[in-house]
Amino acid sequence: MTLLIKDKDIVVPGEILAKGMDHLPAQGTSRENENIIALQLGLANINGRLIKVIALSGKYVPKFGDMVIGKIINITFSSWIVDVGYAYEANLSMKEATSDFIERGADLSQYFDYGDIITTKIVNVNKQKAIDLTMKGPGLRKLKGGRIIQVTPSKVPRIIGKQGSMISIVKEATNCQIIVGQNGRVWIQGEDPKKVRLAEEAIRKIDKESHKDGLTDEISRSLKEKKK
Amino acid sequence: MKYTKRFDKRKFDQLREMEAKVGVVKRADGSALFRIGKTIAIAAVYGPRALHPSHLRNPEKGILRCNYNMMSFSGSGERIRPGPSRRSKEINLIIQKALLPVLDLSPFPNTVVDIFIELTQTDSGTRCAGITAAALALADSGLPMTDLVASVSVGTVGDKVVVDLTKEEEDFEGGATDIPVAITPRNGKITLLQLDGNITKEDLKKALELAKKTCKEIHTLQVKALKEKYGGDKK
Incomplete structure (x- = not known):
């Protein structure tokens, strides 16, 4: 009652x-x-x-439909093995990676090589948490340059904000390209290293103080102050 | 033999002075420090992560692996030699069994959650301090738990039923029995009970009641420590 x-x-x-x-x-x-x-x-x-x-804490648990930032860690006969921040690696098959025709025995590293960072989407998670990925979809690509920071995965919705309100404030104030993966990896790229640093600081602040009220206003205020 | 006054002037149902802190190990997924008197336990949780050797993997749920370690410089050096031993292996197992009833690892098949419990300073009640710290660290790491676990040692010293024995009391010449107990505070269920020594049925009942009562005090401190990490209670 x-x-x-x-x-x-x-x-x-x-x-x-x-x-x-x-x-x-x-x-x-x-x-x-x-x-x-x-x-x-x-x-x-x-x-x-x-x-x-x-x-307020916890590791990433892969879910169907999540857009994540991953790293290619191995190449097999017909697929790429990707680290997405879970205990086990994810699988990106040839069919889901590209619409090109790949000849038998072709060198797969010309598409994605070891250490490449990609934005990718989870298309299947089975009961044993084996993960299948795809590159087919808007915005799914290889990331070049920039830097990646790790935040708490459960705070990703807070970093993005309602309809992307929080992240667009940071993007506008710093002139940086920012991609937030559901696995808590945030990719930041910008022309000015100082502004990249500013964006990183802002995101780390959101991560740390996500439980506070009126954070969106505070972030926009502090970004304006630091810009001067 | 009569035991009239406790060596450290506590009441018979009084715990030693306690301290709890959450988030002490920066690189761990969850961590906590718990101090009770001169015993200090630091627990760090890593995982869920990939499990090796892979024959230990359980495709239905994750497993919990505990590692209890008295640091080489801890303890008085009289009875227990710190470091890996038969004793610490047993304690790893009982800590795992004390924590598993509250922990749900079914969303993490084939993985392991590692808990490392390091004791920098020991004055009895180490496995209890370890369990209390480990429960805090698990909660801090964000794993789903149905409750916390609070643990304390109770027992008899001479003719008295007491709580939270020190090393000095365990070695009381008139005889002492030490019973480590772990309790889930919400419903008072016992997840650990070890007893080697002599105790009468009546005294054991009294001791367990005492354990339930004092575990509530430890639980209050645990809750406070967890909430303090995020700026405390707004109430």
Whole structure:
């Protein structure tokens, strides 16, 4: 019958969030008898009857449809092996990599070589978490130059913001190209190294202070100040 | 033999002074420090990550691997020689079994979660401090858990039932029994109970009640430490 927490409270695993059957458990929570308990360290989010916990930490778990930034770590007979930041590597097959006709026995490294960084999309994750990737889709390509920083994967939605509000503020203020992968890898490229540094600092700040209120305003203010 | 006053002037149901901190190891996925009296445990969690040797892989869920280590300079050096031993292997196993009931690793098949527990300074109750720190580190790493785990040692010293024994009390000449207990604080379930020594049925019941009561205090501190990492409770 009662809600024991407020919206945006920090909750810990095992904390009772609500009693009674009036509320429903969503992501990061579970029902135990009459109670709804938190399963992760994170921020409580109350949306009508739904209660969920937005995690503040945790590793990347691959999901169908995620756009991620990966690194080619191996080439086999008919595919590329890609590191996407999960415990096991992902597979990019010849068919999904390019629409070109590849002759039998051709050197695959002319398409993607060892160490190449790509933006790619997850098309399949099976029960054992074997991941299949594709390069077919808008914006999926090899990345040249720039730098990559790693942030907490669960904070990617915060970095992007509502309809991309947060990331577009950083992009506009720093004149940088930024791509945020769902696996927490952020690629930044810009002409001016100082501005790239500024963009990196801003993203690290969002990562660190994602649980605070009014962060979008604060980021835009601090970027304006530093620009002067 | 009568034990009238504790060596460190505590009450019989009083814990030693405690301290908990989360996020102490920068490169780990989750980490925590827990100090109780002179015992200090630092736990670091890595993973879920690829598991080698691969025959240990479980295609249904991830596994938990614990590594308990007393650092070479820790302890008084009288009884336990620090470092890898038969004893530490046993403790690895019991820590794993104490933590697994609250941990859900089914979303991470074929992987391993590694916990490294290092004790920089020891004055008894090391496995309990280790479990308390490890539970904090696991929560910090963002793994799904149904509860935290708080752990404390209880037992008898002479004729008294006491909580949180020190090394001095364990070596009490009138006889002492040490029982490490780990409890999930929300529903009071026991995930670890070890006993070697003599204790009467009544005393054991009393000791377990005491453990449940004091684990709540440890749990309060654990919750506070976790919330403090993100600026504390707004309430």
